[in-house]
Amino acid sequence: MGDQQSDVVNGGEKDVTIKTTSPAYNRQRIEGDNTLIELPWIGKINLRGNAENKRFIEKVAAVVGCALPVEANTQEQHKSITVFWLGPDEWLIHCEIDAVAELMEKIKSDLSSIHHAVTDVSDYYTVLQLQGPDVTALLRKGCPLDLHPEVFKSSHCTQTRFGHASVLLHKLDKSTFNIQIRWSYTEYLWDYLVSAMDAIDR
Amino acid sequence: MLVIECPWCGKRDQTEFSCHGEAHIARPLNTEELSEEEWGNYVFFRSNTKGVHYERWVHDHGCRRWFNVARNTHSDHIYGSYKPGEAAPTIDAPDTPEAKS
Numbered sequence: 001m002g003d004q005q006s007d008v009v010n011g012g013e014k015d016v017t018i019k020t021t022s023p024a025y026n027r028q029r030i031e032g033d034n035t036l037i038e039l040p041w042i043g044k045i046n047l048r049g050n051a052e053n054k055r056f057i058e059k060v061a062a063v064v065g066c067a068l069p070v071e072a073n074t075q076e077q078h079k080s081i082t083v084f085w086l087g088p089d090e091w092l093i094h095c096e097i098d099a100v101a102e103l104m105e106k107i108k109s110d111l112s113s114i115h116h117a118v119t120d121v122s123d124y125y126t127v128l129q130l131q132g133p134d135v136t137a138l139l140r141k142g143c144p145l146d147l148h149p150e151v152f153k154s155s156h157c158t159q160t161r162f163g164h165a166s167v168l169l170h171k172l173d174k175s176t177f178n179i180q181i182r183w184s185y186t187e188y189l190w191d192y193l194v195s196a197m198d199a200i201d202r
Numbered sequence: 203m204l205v206i207e208c209p210w211c212g213k214r215d216q217t218e219f220s221c222h223g224e225a226h227i228a229r230p231l232n233t234e235e236l237s238e239e240e241w242g243n244y245v246f247f248r249s250n251t252k253g254v255h256y257e258r259w260v261h262d263h264g265c266r267r268w269f270n271v272a273r274n275t276h277s278d279h280i281y282g283s284y285k286p287g288e289a290a291p292t293i294d295a296p297d298t299p300e301a302k303s
Contacts, residue, residue, distance in 0.1 A: 072210050072211050072265075144214070146213075160218060
C-alpha cells in the first residue's frame, strides 16, 4: 500500500512528478486467520469485439498468448496475463502495469482491420485479495452469488454485487478470492469486509 | 426475492438486475407525421397487464446486457428470459386468476 507508482511526466518547461496513491492507503492491513490486502498495481485493459468473428478471436489469442474465454464466468491465463470474460462481447485483460502500453499498441495494430475497442482502465479499478478459512462466509455478508464450491469453482470469475458495489470476483482456490473493484469504492468494500470479519470472529 | 436467469451469465439474484418496463415497444418510424396523441401513447402509455408480462431487464452488476423476461405480474412467477431480438415466447398462465369485472 502507500504510493504505488511515481511517474515523471513532461509538463512543458519543467518535469512534474505525479504520484499515484493507493485507494486503500489509510487502511490498516488486515492479518489473522483471514487476511485482506490490496495487490500491487495491476495493468487492466478492457477489450470489446465480436466473439463470433473467428479472426478477432485468433488475433487476440495470438497477442495475449492464451485463448480468449468465450464461455461465461471463465478466465484464461498465460504467464503474467489473465483474460477475464466480462460479457458476450467484452473481456478484461490483467497484465503487469509496465506492459500495458506495449500490449495496447500490439492489440491496436494487430486488430486494425477488425472492428474492436480497446481501453486502458488500469486507473479505474484496484484489486483486493481476501484469503483465509472463512472467505466464503465473509463474501456471503454482501454478495448474493451462489458461492457453494460445487457451483462457483476455483478458477471461476464473475461480475457480481458486494453491498452496493459492482465487483469482479475471481476464485483462485477454495480459500483465496481476488476482488476487483472501482477505485472510489475501495474504502467502502474494505470497511465492509473488516466489519464482516469482526462479526464472524465473535 | 426473485431469481432471474441472465441469458449470458446464468441464474442470479434479483438485486443484480434492474427492470425497465414493458418490452417490445417499437419506436414509430414515421415520427414527423405523428400527432401529439400518438406520441403520448408511444412515450407514456403501457399495458398494465395482470398475468404474463414481457419486460426489459438489465444485468447491472453483471455483464451489463439488456434482455427480456416473461414474468407473471400476479404471482411474480418468472417463466424465462430471452435475448433482445428474439420473439416473445407464448405462455399459458394457469396461475393467474380471472380478472373480476
